[in-house]
Amino acid sequence: MFAAENGLRGDPRLQAISRAIRVVPDFPKPGIMFQDITTLLLDHKAFKDTVDIFVDRYRDMDISVVAGVEARGFMFGPAIALAIGAKFVPLRKPRKLPGEVISESYVLEYGTDCLEMHVGAVEPGERAIVIDDLVATGGTLSAAIKLLERVGAEVVECACVIGLPEVKDRRRIRGKPLYILVEPRLLDECR
Amino acid sequence: MQQALQKLASLSAPPPPIIEARGRTRLPPPRCFSTAADRRRRFANRELSLSSWMATSFERSNGAKKGAEAARDQHMESDGGPDPRLAKIASSIRVIPDFPKPGIMFQDITTLLLDPEAFKDTIDLFVERYREKNISVVAGVEARGFIFGPPIALAIGAKFVPMRKPNKLPGEVISEEYSLEYGTDTMEMHVGAVQPGDRALVVDDLIATGGTLCAAIKLLERVGANVVECACMIELPELKGRDRLGNKPLFVLVSSDI
Numbered sequence: 001m002f003a004a005e006n007g008l009r010g011d012p013r014l015q016a017i018s019r020a021i022r023v024v025p026d027f028p029k030p031g032i033m034f035q036d037i038t039t040l041l042l043d044h045k046a047f048k049d050t051v052d053i054f055v056d057r058y059r060d061m062d063i064s065v066v067a068g069v070e071a072r073g074f075m076f077g078p079a080i081a082l083a084i085g086a087k088f089v090p091l092r093k094p095r096k097l098p099g100e101v102i103s104e105s106y107v108l109e110y111g112t113d114c115l116e117m118h119v120g121a122v123e124p125g126e127r128a129i130v131i132d133d134l135v136a137t138g139g140t141l142s143a144a145i146k147l148l149e150r151v152g153a154e155v156v157e158c159a160c161v162i163g164l165p166e167v168k169d170r171r172r173i174r175g176k177p178l179y180i181l182v183e184p185r186l187l188d189e190c191r
Numbered sequence: 192m193q194q195a196l197q198k199l200a201s202l203s204a205p206p207p208p209i210i211e212a213r214g215r216t217r218l219p220p221p222r223c224f225s226t227a228a229d230r231r232r233r234f235a236n237r238e239l240s241l242s243s244w245m246a247t248s249f250e251r252s253n254g255a256k257k258g259a260e261a262a263r264d265q266h267m268e269s270d271g272g273p274d275p276r277l278a279k280i281a282s283s284i285r286v287i288p289d290f291p292k293p294g295i296m297f298q299d300i301t302t303l304l305l306d307p308e309a310f311k312d313t314i315d316l317f318v319e320r321y322r323e324k325n326i327s328v329v330a331g332v333e334a335r336g337f338i339f340g341p342p343i344a345l346a347i348g349a350k351f352v353p354m355r356k357p358n359k360l361p362g363e364v365i366s367e368e369y370s371l372e373y374g375t376d377t378m379e380m381h382v383g384a385v386q387p388g389d390r391a392l393v394v395d396d397l398i399a400t401g402g403t404l405c406a407a408i409k410l411l412e413r414v415g416a417n418v419v420e421c422a423c424m425i426e427l428p429e430l431k432g433r434d435r436l437g438n439k440p441l442f443v444l445v446s447s448d449i
Contacts, residue, residue: 022362024361024362027361028358028361034361036361036362038352038353038360038362038381038384041341041344041350041351041352041353042350042351042352042384043350044344044345044348044349044350047341047344047345047351048345051345070334071333071334071337071353071355071359072337074334074337074338075337075341075351075353076341078304078310078338078339078341078342079341079342079345081304081307081310082307082310082311082314082342085307086307087304087305087306087307088304088305088310088338089301089304089305090301090304090338092334095291096334097301098287098290098291098297098299099285099287099299099301118301121301121305
């Protein structure tokens, strides 16, 4: 599940990627240590390495769809899609996609939210990966998997830069494998 | 691929709830849009005359430069005419009528993203233009600027800086307010992301009135960056966004009159 267990143990790129991520305490609310990937995007080499690691993994897996979750999945997904020759399909919050959509709701800590995908973007039988910056409870990724499966795609794997402890012992989400580059940083490490 | 695109084009969306269009002022429709039939006819005839668009576009953005000289400068034209990749890019963009509200012909770039060759060509056209220009920052406007900006940044060795709606960026931010048709919106950028003297590009999928791009330019200039150019897939010239950018150059791939 973690890249280090999947053949990248000791890979110096992973350390540099982890160090490039900034922790912002108490965002969006007290008690949450927010893993900020915008600092990774400022480090050209670390950003490129992040994309390269995913590209190396997926380029020979016959992936035809990279589905990215709004909005931070949009920062990683398209570069991966371009490099492996796949379509990029944005999965968006409600009422952002202009054409006909299918929707999947999912549970938040308080209330629910909804993910949408354009009808016709993905064909039955396509092999897809889902990309987001971070996986916490897996609720968003579950909704993404459901959307893709509803149109007959096969979700091969979910790929995230960061995986929170909640998923550490769950190697799968809705039966689909997870591939994660790094664990969350602790605030003390950044100081 | 063609089948998929045709299928997409044939689907009609039910009118969604009205939402505020980001920075896009809806002006009264031009005279030629007096009826729905006119709009459909314009849509059917939207195959652009690329070389005529390019000539006028370059004249406007390059002041004294002649059209042909400016065209060569913009790397869009070799001796033969417009770049052959542009036609495919233009035809892979889908137009959705009456989204997000009646009267607006929404330029949907998600269909371009479904065509790996057209998407790659789009990025290549920008990379070819900017790779030798010492750009250190690519600033992408939420959310469709996040799709095009990072691949460009990665290819030219620049940082990618997201310009976001309020309360999304977790760290300390600076904010810039800008006008919408009704009311205002705010754009934010992280403090410290951009340094004085950084040479910056602003990337978004489309320029309409130019309000969003102006806000992005202001944020970057407030921290001392030099905004070299704004780069978009699509321009809606009737909304005069290019003029609103003033002396900031604008580079677009496709111009749409609808």
